[in-house]
Amino acid sequence: QPVLTQPPSASASLGASVTLTCTLSSGYSNYKVDWYQQRPGKGPRFVMRVGTGGIVGSKGDGIPDRFSVLGSGLNRYLTIKNIQEEDESDYHCGADHGSGSNFVVVFGGGTKLTVL
Amino acid sequence: EVQLVESGGGLVQPGRSLRLSCTASGFTFGDYAMSWFRQAPGKGLEWVGFIRSKAYGGTTEYAASVKGRFTISRDDSKSIAYLQMNSLKTEDTAVYYCTRMVGGVYGHWGQGTLVTVSS
Numbered sequence: 001q002p003v004l005t006q007p008p009s010a011s012a013s014l015g016a017s018v019t020l021t022c023t024l025s026s027g028y029s030n031y032k033v034d035w036y037q038q039r040p041g042k043g044p045r046f047v048m049r050v051g052t053g054g055i056v057g058s059k060g061d062g063i064p065d066r067f068s069v070l071g072s073g074l075n076r077y078l079t080i081k082n083i084q085e086e087d088e089s090d091y092h093c094g095a096d097h098g099s100g101s102n103f104v105v106v107f108g109g110g111t112k113l114t115v116l
Numbered sequence: 117e118v119q120l121v122e123s124g125g126g127l128v129q130p131g132r133s134l135r136l137s138c139t140a141s142g143f144t145f146g147d148y149a150m151s152w153f154r155q156a157p158g159k160g161l162e163w164v165g166f167i168r169s170k171a172y173g174g175t176t177e178y179a180a181s182v183k184g185r186f187t188i189s190r191d192d193s194k195s196i197a198y199l200q201m202n203s204l205k206t207e208d209t210a211v212y213y214c215t216r217m218v219g220g221v222y223g224h225w226g227q228g229t230l231v232t233v234s235s
Contacts, residue, residue, distance in 0.1 A: 043228045044225050046221065049221060096220055104179065105151075105163035
């Protein structure tokens with residue numbers, strides 16, 4: 001099964017842009033990844049799914065246009081433009097693997113985004 | 117509006133059991149697979165398992181860490197998914213979330229319920 005790697009932290013100034021990275025382990029370059037936002041003390045919120053061709057399907061409910069994704073090789077990127085205070089959150093990436101009794105969902109360790 | 121509300125969490129001793137509920141509203145519950153995830157304090161997300169809709173047999177799949185101890189079930193008449201947790205261990209301490217699955221996407225999550233396993 002794939003391993004997803006995320007840097008533990010990132011920061012950006014109010015109004016700036018930031019790109020968060022989720023890296024798949026070797027051999028899984030065709031995998032789609034889901035991004036989730038988790039504000040302090042809250043449950044996760046689906047942002048969007050990304051493959052090598054970019055967004056797959058629709059954004060999650062209420063996700064603003066400032067959020068976008070790209071996929072390249074083993075990397076899946078989430079870019080947030082014009083960062084707002086409410087974007088300060090943990091961002092998790094996850095991917096499904098296998099089927100039937102071998103099915104599993106794997107997650108990266110999450111990136112804590114601090115808005116300066 | 118899709119809403120998922122988890123309940124049933126609390127403090128439980130190691131080796132004991134606990135049943136969590138996920139009450140759904142805003143959609144036709146029986147048409148969807150439902151999944152459970154958890155998040156240990158200060159840690160990342162972990163998938164627990166899911167149950168298919170009755171149209172797909174209502175069967176279940178589980179993470180290796182809970183297989184044989186946890187059971188997911190559903191009552192479509194009440195729009196509730198359950199997570200029965202037996203033989204609880206201290207490492208099962210976490211906030212437990214339920215989600216609705218649509219095309220493999222976990223688009224809607226509840227607010228979670230905290231389970232603390234401690235003597």
